[in-house]
Amino acid sequence: MPEKRTVLVTGGCGFIGTNLVRLLVGSGGYHVVNLDALTYAANPLSLVDLADHPRYEFVKGNITDRRLVPALFEKYQPAGVFHLAAETHVDRSIVSVDDFVQTNVIGTYSLLEAAHAYWSGLQGERRNKFLFLHVSTDEVFGSLGKEGYFSEETPYAPNSPYSASKAASDHFVRAYHQTYGLPTIITNCSNNYGPYQFPEKMIPLMILNALSGKPLPVYGDGANVRDWIYVKDYCKAIQRVFENGRAGEAYVVGAGNERRNIDLVRQICDFLDEIAPPAEIHPLRERGLKSYAELIQFVEDRPGHDHRYAIDAAKITRQLGWQAEVGFEAGLRLTIEWYLSNLEWVKQASSGSYGEWIEKNYAWRALKEKK
Ligand SMILES: NC(=O)c1ccc[n+]([C@@H]2O[C@H](COP(=O)([O-])OP(=O)(O)OC[C@H]3O[C@@H](n4cnc5c(N)ncnc54)[C@H](O)[C@@H]3O)[C@@H](O)[C@H]2O)c1
Known part of the structure; x- marks a missing residue:
């Protein structure tokens, strides 16, 4: 278990965030500060049992808030950021794009600004070990034909307003590393499923x-292919990347479960x-x-x-020893x-x-x- 460290998680009341916060506060041994705006996609019941946990704090707020976010860095002095807050529903992005640009693009930029200013003032080990982990999607790569897989080398080709906004955020994260040296990592993951997913997403929608x-x-003839990963496996991958990943790099993550x-x-x-x-x-x-x-x-x-989406997760397995565990x-x-x-x-x-x-x-x- 790592030494007890404080980390800032954004979007911790959403689907992946809830599972990640539970992992980090639990076996991860981290002190988690969860910044979430509680949009329609959040459910306050999801983390209600952690409310009095000594290593968990919730802050209701928006990542675009240029006063609040720097104040949180100042107050909590985090060892790193897990950035998950986003507008995530493709269908909603088709109906109205604005929130996607505001949160995914401007919000990520605001968070990067605050992280950069904070990190610039750190010294020694704390500066060297700081990490901004940006949680992104494989949808930034567009669509595959019958053959092939997405990897870290796949060029970006987003097709929906959602994936375009995520692609833009990835580019800003990369640029803050290349330009300012801010230690950042991006994870691009395939479709997650599991507990706490908002009921308008495909698997819970079908069940309910x-x-x-x-x-x-x-949709259509049902022949579209997605590559599914159990959310707890992805959260373990995120933790592994945070602890052992190489700054400036990206990791695509998937579990090899292609299904029409x-x-x-x-x-x-x-x-x-x-x-x-x-x-x-x-x-x-x-x-x-x-x-x-x-x-x-x-x-x-x-x-x-x-x-079709499909992931070649060879890099994270080879470099960090991560593999999905749940069939x-x-x-x-x-x-x-x-x-x-x-x-x-x-x-x-x-x-x-x-x-x-x-x-x-x-x-x-x-x-x-x-x-
Ligand atoms: N769900 C998937 O299958 C999947 C796959 C790959 C990558 N991702 C990425 O993982 C991240 C989390 O996805 P999810 O499915 O858990 O999303 P979600 O929609 O379930 O949750 C998003 C959370 O972010 C919060 N939020 C939204 N806008 C905010 C803002 N401006 N300020 C603060 N908080 C805000 C919401 O309140 C919510 O709690 C996203 O960045 C997404 O792009 C998701």
Whole structure:
């Protein structure tokens, strides 16, 4: 275990952030200061059990705040930054780009400015060991055809406003290293799944829609391929990179689980048929539903929809000895079971503008009563 160190995590109330904060505060032994603006994507229930933990502090605030962020560096004197705060939903970025530019581009730039000013004033070991770890996505590389993999050498070719804003943030992070010497590392990871993911993302959406007897919308012909990684594996990779990675470099991260969207949705349906059979769920039984797969509906494709993502994670394995530990089928079961056991969290995540449907939904009530 490393010496106890204070680190600043941004976006710690989001999906990956929640899992990462738990890892760092827990077995990681870090003192975590979590800066999060609590946008629609955050769920205050996610870290409620850490509220009184001696190594955890929450600060509600925006990474674009040019007063707050430098004051946090001054107050906590962090040994490094894990930068996760972002607008992350591709579909939302297609509808409205502004928040993506504000948070992902301007926010990252503001954070880099504050980190650079703070780091410039550090001396000796503290200066040498400081690290700004920028958590980015493989979507900055665009789309693959049937063959090939993304690696650290892949040229950037973002296709959505989301991936363009993340690409811009990556370029600023790189530039602060090249120009000012700020020790930075970028991780570009494939699609994560697991506990605490906001219910509008694909895997939780399918699980929750199925249990509610709602259609399971699959874009286009369902042939788009994503490479899935269990979120706890990714968090371990992030910690490994923070502790042992080389400043100025990037690491692509993935677990080698390529699946066509339609195959993934069918697999979720198969597991749900086994774990929570529709015949046991009140309104679904009445509708005579035999398998959740009957709810699958193909819908008009997303504009600019990347065809395939796949990761060659050889560098992080070779250089840092990291490898994913959770197999895809095991991780998917764990995820389904987590959502079934955390209905209060789902309700909270789905409250407000997003989720009136869940409140009104009979299937959920029936399931909750049953448990
Ligand atoms: N989820 C994935 O599959 C995936 C894959 C690769 C990379 N990433 C990257 O990992 C990071 C985290 O992703 P996630 O899925 O956990 O995201 P998320 O949408 O679940 O969470 C984002 C968090 O950032 C916070 N936030 C947003 N704007 C903010 C602002 N201006 N100031 C402070 N906080 C703000 C939100 O409140 C939320 O808690 C992102 O940078 C994303 O690009 C995600």
